[in-house]
Amino acid sequence: MLKQFASLPIIDSHVHFVHPERMDELLALMDAVPCGRFNLVCIPNPDATNHNPAAIYFKKHHPKRAFISGALDYTVLVDPEHAPEQLAEQIFTLRDSGFDGLKLIEGKPQVRKLLPFPLDGALYAQMWTTVEEIGFPVVFHVNDPGEFWDAERCPDWARESGWDYSDGSFPSKEDLYSEVENILKRHPDLKITFAHFYFLSQDLERAGRFLDKHPSTCFDLTPHLDMYHDFSQKPAEAKKFFLKYQDRIIYGTDTDTRTLQRGESGVNFTRSVPQIIRSFLEINGEFSMPNGKRYHGLGLSQEVLGKIYAGNFERIYGAIPASLNV
Numbered sequence: 001m002l003k004q005f006a007s008l009p010i011i012d013s014h015v016h017f018v019h020p021e022r023m024d025e026l027l028a029l030m031d032a033v034p035c036g037r038f039n040l041v042c043i044p045n046p047d048a049t050n051h052n053p054a055a056i057y058f059k060k061h062h063p064k065r066a067f068i069s070g071a072l073d074y075t076v077l078v079d080p081e082h083a084p085e086q087l088a089e090q091i092f093t094l095r096d097s098g099f100d101g102l103k104l105i106e107g108k109p110q111v112r113k114l115l116p117f118p119l120d121g122a123l124y125a126q127m128w129t130t131v132e133e134i135g136f137p138v139v140f141h142v143n144d145p146g147e148f149w150d151a152e153r154c155p156d157w158a159r160e161s162g163w164d165y166s167d168g169s170f171p172s173k174e175d176l177y178s179e180v181e182n183i184l185k186r187h188p189d190l191k192i193t194f195a196h197f198y199f200l201s202q203d204l205e206r207a208g209r210f211l212d213k214h215p216s217t218c219f220d221l222t223p224h225l226d227m228y229h230d231f232s233q234k235p236a237e238a239k240k241f242f243l244k245y246q247d248r249i250i251y252g253t254d255t256d257t258r259t260l261q262r263g264e265s266g267v268n269f270t271r272s273v274p275q276i277i278r279s280f281l282e283i284n285g286e287f288s289m290p291n292g293k294r295y296h297g298l299g300l301s302q303e304v305l306g307k308i309y310a311g312n313f314e315r316i317y318g319a320i321p322a323s324l325n326v
């Protein structure tokens with residue numbers, strides 16, 4: 001890591017650990033940042049398994065470093081009548097077995113289509129009540145970049161992943177935002193961190209209105225498409241935003257062992273992400289990355305960096321991961 005970076009504790013709030021055999025490789029990547037603690041966020045697989053066992057395996061080996069956020073188990077859908085209460089019960093099971101929070105990717109349009117249940121509907125109603133009652137933190141992926149709904153602007157790599165939403169069979173961006181508004185209307189104390197800046201990097205005014213309206217929510221800094229380019233287009237407005245909402249913004253990279261599986265290009269990409277994010281937060285003014293892209297950094301103070309890198313996460317999750325009990 002470049003030596004001009006601040007020497008502060010760092011927690012990566014958003015890491016995908018899918019391959020147990022890559023544990024040491026992931027640790028080496030975290031140590032390069034250097035990132036002492038991280039939150040392994042689990043998601044369901046299309047075959048109804050999920051990443052929870054891999055996260056437990058990691059925490060068993062590194063109990064002080066790994067927070068783990070569990071995925072829901074959708075095998076309960078075989079019994080639709082009881083599924084809502086069983087999803088709610090899963091929250092207690094996750095907490096009691098040592099998960100630090102919940103991860104939901106159910107608001108990603110592709111997943112919202114595969115699991116065709118409104119986020120604010122009956123299937124999840126009891127779960128939200130439980131999550132709010134016990135104050136269980138949630139990392140929630142809702143939406144995707146606007147380009148994915150436009151066949152002409154959707155990048156090829158996104159289309160190949162099934163993220164071209166232009167055929168009309170996927171929920172719209174505004175549909176998904178309004179499902180979230182309905183959830184938060186009913187459950188204003190939910191501690192939700194919305195992944196990828198809630199896909200509002202092009203509209204900081206709207207992002208601010210959302211955070212003002214929902215004081216228990218945060219945004220994470222995991223990149224999407226052009227997020228850091230978007231911020232760099234309006235550096236003064238971005239800096240104002242980051243200062244005003246310094247208690248609501250959380251560091252995260254979306255490091256993913258599935259990306260590492262792509263070989264050298266995946267490893268290089270994974271290495272570049274913390275560099276871009278840290279440079280953006282710490283460097284004052286323009287900088288360029290090895291890939292030639294130019295950004296405009298915010299030059300935030302140590303105090304603000306300390307909150308974004310670790311303080312805000314610790315306020316929500318505590319400083320030390322929960323103990324495993326499986």
Ligand SMILES: [Zn+2]
Binds near residue numbers: 014016195222254
């Ligand atoms: Zn992610």
